[in-house]
Amino acid sequence: MAREKKINVVILGLLNHEDLTGYDIKKRIDEAIGFFWKGSFGNIYPALKELEEGKYIKSRTDSAGNREKIRYRITAKGKKLLEDWLKEEQISNELRYETLLKLFFAGASDRETALRNIEVFEGEIRRDLGILKVYCKSLESIKDDGDHIYYYLTVTFGVDTYEAYLKWCTKAKKILGK
Amino acid sequence: MAREKKINVVILGLLNHEDLTGYDIKKRIDEAIGFFWKGSFGNIYPALKELEEGKYIKSRTDSAGNREKIRYRITAKGKKLLEDWLKEEQISNELRYETLLKLFFAGASDRETALRNIEVFEGEIRRDLGILKVYCKSLESIKDDGDHIYYYLTVTFGVDTYEAYLKWCTKAKKILGK
DNA sequence: AAAAGATATATCAAAATGATACATAAAGAA
DNA sequence: TTCTTTATGTATCATTTTGATATATCTTTT
Numbered sequence: 402m403a404r405e406k407k408i409n410v411v412i413l414g415l416l417n418h419e420d421l422t423g424y425d426i427k428k429r430i431d432e433a434i435g436f437f438w439k440g441s442f443g444n445i446y447p448a449l450k451e452l453e454e455g456k457y458i459k460s461r462t463d464s465a466g467n468r469e470k471i472r473y474r475i476t477a478k479g480k481k482l483l484e485d486w487l488k489e490e491q492i493s494n495e496l497r498y499e500t501l502l503k504l505f506f507a508g509a510s511d512r513e514t515a516l517r518n519i520e521v522f523e524g525e526i527r528r529d530l531g532i533l534k535v536y537c538k539s540l541e542s543i544k545d546d547g548d549h550i551y552y553y554l555t556v557t558f559g560v561d562t563y564e565a566y567l568k569w570c571t572k573a574k575k576i577l578g579k
Numbered sequence: 580m581a582r583e584k585k586i587n588v589v590i591l592g593l594l595n596h597e598d599l600t601g602y603d604i605k606k607r608i609d610e611a612i613g614f615f616w617k618g619s620f621g622n623i624y625p626a627l628k629e630l631e632e633g634k635y636i637k638s639r640t641d642s643a644g645n646r647e648k649i650r651y652r653i654t655a656k657g658k659k660l661l662e663d664w665l666k667e668e669q670i671s672n673e674l675r676y677e678t679l680l681k682l683f684f685a686g687a688s689d690r691e692t693a694l695r696n697i698e699v700f701e702g703e704i705r706r707d708l709g710i711l712k713v714y715c716k717s718l719e720s721i722k723d724d725g726d727h728i729y730y731y732l733t734v735t736f737g738v739d740t741y742e743a744y745l746k747w748c749t750k751a752k753k754i755l756g757k
Numbered sequence: 758a759a760a761a762g763a764t765a766t767a768t769c770a771a772a773a774t775g776a777t778a779c780a781t782a783a784a785g786a787a
Numbered sequence: 788t789t790c791t792t793t794a795t796g797t798a799t800c801a802t803t804t805t806g807a808t809a810t811a812t813c814t815t816t817t
Contacts, residue, residue: 406771406772406773407677407680407772407773408772408773410680410684411680414680414683414684414687417684417686417687418686422795422796422797423796423797423798424794424795424796424797425795425796427796428795433683434679434680434683436674437674437675437676437679437680438674438675438676438679438680439673439675439773439774440773441773441774441775441776442775442776442796442797442798442799443773443774443775443776443798443799443800444772444773444774446797446798446799447798447799466781466782467780467781467782468780468781468782468795468796469781469796469797470795470796470797471796471797480687483684483687484687484688486681487681487684487685487687487688487692487696488688488692490695490696490699492677492678492681492696492699492700492703493675493677494675494676494677494678494700494703495617495673495674495675495676496614496615496616496673496674496675497615497616497617497671497672497673497674497675498615498616498672498673499585499670499671499672500670500672501612501615501616501733501736502585502588502589502592502612502615502616503664503665503670504729504732504733504736505592505611505612505729505730505733506588506592506595506661506665506729507665507726507729508595508596508725508726508729509592509595509658509661509662509665510662510665510666514665514666515729517668518665518668518670521668521670522670522672525670525672547686548685548686550754550755551682551683551684551685551686551693552683553754554682554751554754554755555679555682555683557747557750557751558679558682558744558747558751561743561746561747561750562740562743562744562747564743565739565740565742565743566736566740568739569735569736569739569740572735572739573732573735573736576728576731576732577728577732584802584803584804585803585804586803586804600764600765600766601765601766601767602763602764602765602766603764603765606764617804617805618804619804619805619806619807620765620766620767620768620806620807621767621768621769621804621805621806621807622803622804622805624766624767624768625767625768644812644813645811645812645813646764646765646811646812646813647765647766647812648764648765648766649765649766
């Protein structure tokens with residue numbers, strides 16, 4: 402089987418929960434999986450067309466008022482593709498941390514710059530961790546219903562790793578002498 | 580100032596340490612910063628040409644034997660660009676974890692599949708953590724010389740976060756009933 | 758001497774990114 | 788009421804990155 406483009410399986414995964422428009426899909430990606438995955442209109446809309454051509458999803462145009470709205474639903478063929486991808490053991494996990502890049506090359510500048518970059522990172526992580534903890538708390542009570550358990554686990558991944566980041570920040574600042 | 584393409588600053592950062600060929604650059608990226616950054620010939624070679632056109636680097640062709648070898652050196656202008664980038668506070672840090680994606684969508688399949696995906700992830704992380712720890716140990720004794728401190732800090736980031744990943748794996752497997 | 762693996766440059770199709778354009782609908786302020 | 792801002796919605800495009808492949812030489816192993 403050909404290696405499926407990632408945006409395709411992301412779309413299928415989201416449509417497997419509920420019917421959505423392209424715009425909804427973008428929002429779901431940003432809100433629910435935004436801390437570990439991204440999507441843009443630039444690949445969502447073309448992918449939706451492709452997936453419909455391949456009969457993995459089906460569209461329904463909803464013209465309430467003057468506004469055209471295209472809502473998509475996953476087909477049996479689409480569910481099959483999603484399940485096949487889930488069962489593939491090959492995974493690609495990637496970090497792209499500009500903070501680490503800057504730290505690695507920090508010798509080209511001074512310690513103050515290196516420290517400031519760590520502090521900027523720390524600030525962002527602290528803020529995002531706050532948001533993740535709120536999600537985590539609200540999921541704790543419902544995590545045993547249906548598929549919430551999986552959502553809960555991804556959020557705890559975020560919380561645990563972000564806490565590790567913060568600990569590292571403290572250590573790194575100390576080592577750099579602050 | 581225009582937002583600089585990331586591969587450009589990666590190349591400048593590496594050339595700031597020593598003169599390198601395109602092939603060397605690819606190797607350095609894979610070895611030294613591979614766990615948090617990637618590069619490919621497909622963007623390294625065109626970027627080298629562009630950077631030379633902009634006078635950020637200078638090439639020296641070394642034709643020992645029949646083999647042509649193009650070695651690059653950073654210029655003062657290139658150093659300036661590198662420093663400017665280091666001082667920009669805007670950073671973009673990204674995770675792209677297929678493992679989390681599969682976990683988030685695991686409801687479309689069964690718990691065994693979800694567990695297997697976590698185990699695959701765990702295996703990879705355990706292997707990579709072993710490598711990182713070796714690097715970490717060898718850097719510990721020289722971390723106070725020159726710029727090694729920054730290399731050491733990036734490696735400890737890897738070690739700390741990978742250890743957090745492993746702890747999360749244990750917890751996640753337990754929650755999923757194993 | 759042959760085979761295999763590392764070195765080296767280069768290109769290309771496919772995919773992702775980030776920005777923008779355009780238009781309607783809804784909410785809030787003046 | 789009217790004006791303005793924000794959210795919804797589809798769509799495209801240039802730039803960048805990815806991943807694979809092509810081609811050739813040099814080095815090490817068998």
